[in-house]
Amino acid sequence: MTSNDLVVVLPGITGSTLGVRGDDGSPASEHLIWAPSGGAVWKLLTGGQSILDKALPEGIGDGHPDDGVEPVGLMPDVHVLPGIWTPVRGYDVLIGALEQQGYQQGGADRPASLIAFAYDWRLSNRYNGERLGTVVEPALEQLRARGGAYADAKVVFVCHSMGGLVARWYIEKCGGAEVTRKLITLGTPWRGATDALEQLVNGVKKGIGPLSVDLTDFSRSMPSLFQLLPEFACISNAGDWAKTTEVPVPNVSTAMVADAMAFHTDLQAAEAARPESHTMTHMVVGIRQPSQTTVTFQDGRAITSTTFGSDDDYGDGTVPLTGAVGLGEALDTNLAVRVPEQHTNLQCNQFVLDQVQEILSAQPVRRREITDTSLRATVPDLVTDGRPLEVAFDLESDVPGADPPHKAVTVTVRTARGKVLAAAEPTLRAGHGRASFADLPAGTHTVTIGGSGPDSTVRPVTSTTLVWPEPTR
Structure with missing residues (x-):
């Protein structure tokens, strides 16, 4: 059973295919620079058309580099940039489950009730949040124009990982609250993730482990990766815990670190000022998986730990529970659905898909028992x-x-x-x-x-x- 709303799926970082429009005007879909078909990621990292050639210029901020890169579609299968975030399964399972419920991507003779929103994940989440509105709002007007039960349609966002940050910025800072009915986040780092801090500080260099390519400059050019930095105090500092803006963070741009913290605090302030943020939000979080949570800086490197002192809150293996729970809620909040699963698979987990269906349809779905x-x-x-x-x-x-x-x-x-x-x-x-x-x-x-x-x-x-x-x- 479907609702009469427009469902918009947002993938996480690296979860959209990217291409470059050809010199002859051919579409970007014919010149993909990020689409590891069959998992052949190294071909795109080391071949003639490499995503690594598209590092962003210094000071890009919330702008676009005008380098010809365009988002094309959602990743259908497993994708990973080694050392940048974490390997993630694709989004075809999630899209397929929504289509089975009756949601349809648009065609020549019908408006869309389902949008798979691809975006250039290198860029600032502020930029992509603004762009989200230019896609969603016209599609919503077309759906409402069907009349009847669709006349009062709104938007429901289903977001994996960083996609939740993009949707939150649109909702809270770009006027999206007026047209949004629900926000469903799957493993979104509402308060950031310590993995991003370790990756940015230590870099991903040629000759480290099996890598024969250097991803450090590319990763440190991405405002989006900085905006995955933890907002919570997670850096060991003289017997206490400090935030990224309270102690020097080695090897990375201080300005980009400060801007990333501002991204989080601005969002949190906007959500705190709007009570509806709580009533519209459904957080699905992964639990019980060993997750990097705190960090110590030693000789210019980040050494991570899964604990806060003697406490281990676990998480989904990528986003610790402290980072996964937002809206100022405690870790035992009733706004979160907890699933023992890894970050890579939350959007494919059948229990999670059942939860999404239940939230969308407002009807209980009981297809399997929770095992012990x-x-x-x-x-x-x-x-x-x-x-x-x-x-x-x-x-x-x-x-x-x-x-x-x-x-x-x-x-x-x-x-x-x-x-x-x-x-x-x-x-x-x-x-x-x-x-x-x-x-x-x-x-x-x-x-x-x-x-x-x-x-x-x-x-x-x-x-x-x-x-x-x-x-x-």
Whole structure:
């Protein structure tokens, strides 16, 4: 069942394909510079048409560089820029689920009730928030023109990761509140993520690990990546915790750090001044996955930790829970739906898709029971071809203080297209298991850790890893 509203899907950082319009006027879709079909990301990083050639000029701020780059569509499959954010599965599952509910992308004879909003994720979220209005508002007017039940249509945003920041800026700072009915965020870093701080400070340089390309200058040119910096105090400082604007942050632009903090504080002030921000918002957050939360600066490098002192709030493996919960709410807020899942897979998780359907239709959807055993999984983002992929996980019971349950668990590695490459059923010791996979082919693969058999009560989690080919010499 559909609502009569316009549903707009926003992907996260790196989640839109990018192209450059041809000199002969041919469309950008024919000259893609960011679209790792089949996970062949290295071809786009090292080939003749490389996204790395499109680093932004210094001082770009909230502007556009006029470099010919245009957003084309949403990523359909696994995508990753190594060391910049985290590998993410594509958005075809989410779009397909919405289409099955009856939402339709526009055609020659019908207005759209579903928009997949692609954007240039290099640019400031302020810029993309303003651009969002130029796409959404005309489409909404066309839908309303159908009359009847559509006359009072509004917009519902379904946003993964950084897409939620773009939508929030449009809603709160660009007049979008007047036309928005609901905001659904999936793993959005409402208050930022410590991973972004580590990535910007340490850089992603050629010769580090398996990389044969240098992504540092490209990553540090992106206002969007700075706007993923944590707003919360997470930097160890003389026995206390400091924000990024309260202590020197090595290796990066002080002005861009300050502007990123202003981005967050401006949004928070606007939301605090508008009570409807609370009533329209649905936060879906990943939980129970080891997540980098705090950082210590040592000799110009960022050393991360999963804890605040003795406290471990976990998160979705990329966004810690402290960063995932917004609107000034406590971590136990009733505005958040909690899902034991990794950031990479939240937009594909069936329980999350059920939640989205329920929020859209205002009808309860009860298709499966919530099982009783959760997983915490650690899967590396990147390994070198020829080296084993090491996966570690822990089982925990939903009953506080209970011993780890004795369950059979299977770890399965699949290609981005779903073909099974390898599977293992590790022996568990005190609820902890490890699996090692050798001789995996180069490419982007999904790793699912879950119970064995259809009647298992272990909640599966899915992550993504990139097997990088050995550089040719």
